[in-house]
Amino acid sequence: MESFYDNVSKESLIYLGIALLVLIILYWGTSLILKRLGKNPKYLLPKSAFKKLAFPLVLIFVSVLLRMNALRDLLNLEEAGYWFKKASTILFIFAMAWVMIALIKIVKKVVIKNYDIGVEDNLKARKVYTQFTILERIFIFIIILLGVGFTLMSFEEIREVGISIFASAGVAGIIIGFSAQQFIGTILAGIQIAIAQPIKLDDVVIVEGEWGRIEEITLTYVVVSIWDKRRLIVPTPYFINQPFQNWTKTSSDLMGTIFLYVDYNVPFDKIREEQTRILNDTDLWDGKVDVVQVTDTKPNYVEIRSLVSAKDSPTAWDLRVLVREKLIVFLQQNYPESIARTTRLTVEHKDNQQNNA
Numbered sequence: 001m002e003s004f005y006d007n008v009s010k011e012s013l014i015y016l017g018i019a020l021l022v023l024i025i026l027y028w029g030t031s032l033i034l035k036r037l038g039k040n041p042k043y044l045l046p047k048s049a050f051k052k053l054a055f056p057l058v059l060i061f062v063s064v065l066l067r068m069n070a071l072r073d074l075l076n077l078e079e080a081g082y083w084f085k086k087a088s089t090i091l092f093i094f095a096m097a098w099v100m101i102a103l104i105k106i107v108k109k110v111v112i113k114n115y116d117i118g119v120e121d122n123l124k125a126r127k128v129y130t131q132f133t134i135l136e137r138i139f140i141f142i143i144i145l146l147g148v149g150f151t152l153m154s155f156e157e158i159r160e161v162g163i164s165i166f167a168s169a170g171v172a173g174i175i176i177g178f179s180a181q182q183f184i185g186t187i188l189a190g191i192q193i194a195i196a197q198p199i200k201l202d203d204v205v206i207v208e209g210e211w212g213r214i215e216e217i218t219l220t221y222v223v224v225s226i227w228d229k230r231r232l233i234v235p236t237p238y239f240i241n242q243p244f245q246n247w248t249k250t251s252s253d254l255m256g257t258i259f260l261y262v263d264y265n266v267p268f269d270k271i272r273e274e275q276t277r278i279l280n281d282t283d284l285w286d287g288k289v290d291v292v293q294v295t296d297t298k299p300n301y302v303e304i305r306s307l308v309s310a311k312d313s314p315t316a317w318d319l320r321v322l323v324r325e326k327l328i329v330f331l332q333q334n335y336p337e338s339i340a341r342t343t344r345l346t347v348e349h350k351d352n353q354q355n356n357a
Contacts, residue, residue, distance in 0.1 A: 052102040059095035063088045089154045097147035104139050108132045126200040130217060133201065134194035137219050138187075189236040190219035198239050199246060204254075204313040206245035207234055247313050254313050255289055256320040258306040260327060266302065266338035268294065271327065275306060278326045284319040286311050301340035 066088035112132055115125035193199060199222065203214045207224055210232055216223035222239065224232040238244075247254055260271075272292045279285040289309035296303035308323055310316035331338055 052106060053099060056095045056098035056102060059091055059098070063092035063095060066091065086154065090151055093147050093150050093154070097143050100143050101140055104136055104143075108136050126202050127197060130197060130200040131194050134190055134217055134219070138191060138194070141219065186220050186236055189240045190217075192240055193217065193236060198249075200248075203249070204247040206247070207232060207238075254316040255307055255309045256316040256323075258308070258320050258324045258327070260304040260306065260324075260331075261301045261340045262304060262331065263338045263340050264302055266304075266331070266335060268292065268304070270335070271304065271330075274327060274330045275308075275323060278323055279308060282319065282322060284310055284315050284322060 066084050112125075112129050115128050199205060199214050199217070201214055201217060205212065205214060205224060210224065210226050210230075212224040212226040212232060214222060215225040215231070218236070220236060222234045222236055224234060226232055275292055276290055279290055286309050289307050291307040293305050293307070294302060295305040306323060306327070308316075308319055310319045
């Protein structure tokens, strides 16, 4: 009898040793391939690729060992075979989900490293970064959802309950469908943003009257960084269903508008010459647009609209502020009589002073 157990233990030990050797070879081979791919300029995998995959791969190997009869024979735990198999299944599902998520992150890192979002003309980089960021979160959400589903379905009791629930869903399914309609619509809006891209990361937008930049895009909400450091949290369906301004939809360059209200005797050509001189003296101007136009007339003043252009919206804002200030100083110093005044109120004030005297 003892010899029988000894033979069983020896066979189990041999099988377990062979399995461990095979798993070690597979692990070593996988690490060698990934490291070589990381050095190959055709692939250029990040150096941290194997580190991200190492631990979940080990968990997969451990799940295989837990399913082996040899391990249970060696530990004399035949009665616990059901729990070993169940633990192996759960561990395998968990490790595979981890591997898939790690692969998604590696692919994203490989792709976006070729696009620098910090350069001035970063439109293409922001498109790629936005698409991969949203799609990454979609795939991770799906992987986690499937992983949890497969884990629960591995238990017979839960599977039977699930089948009975599906069989008698009926009205309950309709109620749940209506309840989840808004959530599903939000998820679909996130997917639509990733594909159609009405907004991208770092886009300059005006939402609800607030000027800011798109700082983060998730499946359910978008974070807009307001110019005064506040954060505006907007649901993703807003950018599908509501109108908003996107100043950098097709390019980062932008035109700025300055309005001046002056008297009728203002010399328009002199204002045009002064604006050209101001623009030539600053690095904020991109050299494209320099226009001065009379856009409206009122009984007491003339409206002048000045158009200037810059490489992006923050620069355009600074350029507008600079040109407005310089033109006002120019009028004060050279043509003070051209500054619009409300003459009627001034006369009434003098008449009141005479009456009081």
